[in-house]
Amino acid sequence: MELKVPEVGESIFEAEIGKWHKKDGESVKKDDLLCELETDKISLEMNAEADGVLHIKVQEGETVKIGAVIGELEEGAGGAEEEEKRAAEAGQGQPKEKPGKAEKTAKSAKAEKEKAAEKTKETTAQEPEKAAGPAAGGGKAAPASKAPAAPRPAPARDAERTTRQAMSPLRRRIAERLLAARQQTAMLTTFNEADLSRILALRQKHGEEFQKKHGIKLGFMSFFVKAASEALSEIPEVNARIDGDDIVYQNFYDIGVAIGGEKGLVVPVLRDTDRMHFADIERGIADFVTKVQENKLALADLEGGTFTISNGGVYGSLLSTPILNPPQSAVLGMHAIQQRPVVIAGEIVIRPMMYLALSYDHRIVDGRQAVTFLKRIKDLVEAPEEMLLEL
Numbered sequence: 001m002e003l004k005v006p007e008v009g010e011s012i013f014e015a016e017i018g019k020w021h022k023k024d025g026e027s028v029k030k031d032d033l034l035c036e037l038e039t040d041k042i043s044l045e046m047n048a049e050a051d052g053v054l055h056i057k058v059q060e061g062e063t064v065k066i067g068a069v070i071g072e073l074e075e076g077a078g079g080a081e082e083e084e085k086r087a088a089e090a091g092q093g094q095p096k097e098k099p100g101k102a103e104k105t106a107k108s109a110k111a112e113k114e115k116a117a118e119k120t121k122e123t124t125a126q127e128p129e130k131a132a133g134p135a136a137g138g139g140k141a142a143p144a145s146k147a148p149a150a151p152r153p154a155p156a157r158d159a160e161r162t163t164r165q166a167m168s169p170l171r172r173r174i175a176e177r178l179l180a181a182r183q184q185t186a187m188l189t190t191f192n193e194a195d196l197s198r199i200l201a202l203r204q205k206h207g208e209e210f211q212k213k214h215g216i217k218l219g220f221m222s223f224f225v226k227a228a229s230e231a232l233s234e235i236p237e238v239n240a241r242i243d244g245d246d247i248v249y250q251n252f253y254d255i256g257v258a259i260g261g262e263k264g265l266v267v268p269v270l271r272d273t274d275r276m277h278f279a280d281i282e283r284g285i286a287d288f289v290t291k292v293q294e295n296k297l298a299l300a301d302l303e304g305g306t307f308t309i310s311n312g313g314v315y316g317s318l319l320s321t322p323i324l325n326p327p328q329s330a331v332l333g334m335h336a337i338q339q340r341p342v343v344i345a346g347e348i349v350i351r352p353m354m355y356l357a358l359s360y361d362h363r364i365v366d367g368r369q370a371v372t373f374l375k376r377i378k379d380l381v382e383a384p385e386e387m388l389l390e391l
Contacts, residue, residue, distance in 0.1 A: 003071040009299040024056040040173035186362040214279035222281040227380035258310035268301040333357035
């Protein structure tokens with residue numbers, strides 16, 4: 001059975017062999033993980049479709065076209081029965097050598113050891129004479145002088161202290177998109193801050209009941225996704241994109257949620273978020289996190305998206321400038337919640353505050369629209385009950 005690189009999507013033409021989880025010639029069972037493949041958009045896994053023996057044709061790190069044969073699975077050979085046989089043989093141990101043979105082997109090894117020691121002794125005795133040599137003009141031998149070691153070249157020193165590793169296709173794609181976002185957009189960022197006292201109180205009061213009813217924890221992201229959906233409907237330029245000389249106004253709200261994985265940041269998309277309930281959003285995000293952790297994110301999960309939310313606060317970020325995810329025109333950055341002094345009604349009080357950042361493409365979104373949009377996000381998350389009641 002040939003192992004071919006599967007088709008992932010119309011825009012993906014090649015893949016890199018990320019890692020083989022089985023060795024060449026190793027017996028595998030059906031559904032065993034054989035290897036990981038890296039593309040410029042997602043990573044995917046290949047599993048064995050039957051019991052057999054794996055024969056690898058393409059090594060780790062090599063790039064191949066979609067549909068290329070990277071290995072073969074010799075069905076019927078090995079598999080579960082072979083593994084059981086190997087385990088049984090391992091339990092029995094190795095056959096013992098005959099006493100005569102073992103004694104002969106030991107004597108031979110001892111003789112070789114003594115011979116090597118004698119040779120070393122002779123060589124050591126001769127070395128001083130060779131090192132000293134005759135003095136110039138005869139007479140006593142001059143003492144040997146040790147020449148100073150030449151300094152190592154700087155590239156050699158650096159090589160010992162660094163590790164070079166080729167970028168994966170996914171990392172290369174991320175780098176290309178980030179660079180394009182800087183070079184091909186007029187990106188600006190506006191900032192604000194939100195008091196999350198009422199969200200925290202609401203989660204504390206109803207969080208346990210919410211989890212019992214819906215089977216999912218009530219987090220922060222669902223509040224911001226719902227707030228963004230509302231704000232996008234009110235300020236459509238933020239939800240639009242540029243296509244050539246046209247502005248495309250998108251009358252739907254597919255919001256991408258940035259999730260960090262071992263291989264880089266990915267942005268799976270929640271569809272029609274204006275129609276989703278809080279539990280639906282939380283379940284959708286949890287499913288995406290699981291897919292990222294298990295390396296099972298599909299290309300369809302990443303396609304499209306009209307707006308992105310990135311929560312750097314989960315890593316402790318207090319304030320940052322999120323970068324655009326083209327062709328989208330804006331991205332919202334959430335940050336860590338901090339207890340800070342603020343002035344409310346003329347008094348200084350301590351409140352759980354979060355800095356918010358909105359990066360936007362100034363070619364399509366004016367400053368007034370960007371500031372108004374972020375202010376609307378702030379108002380909605382500071383009054384979550386009104387958002388829940390759709391007031």
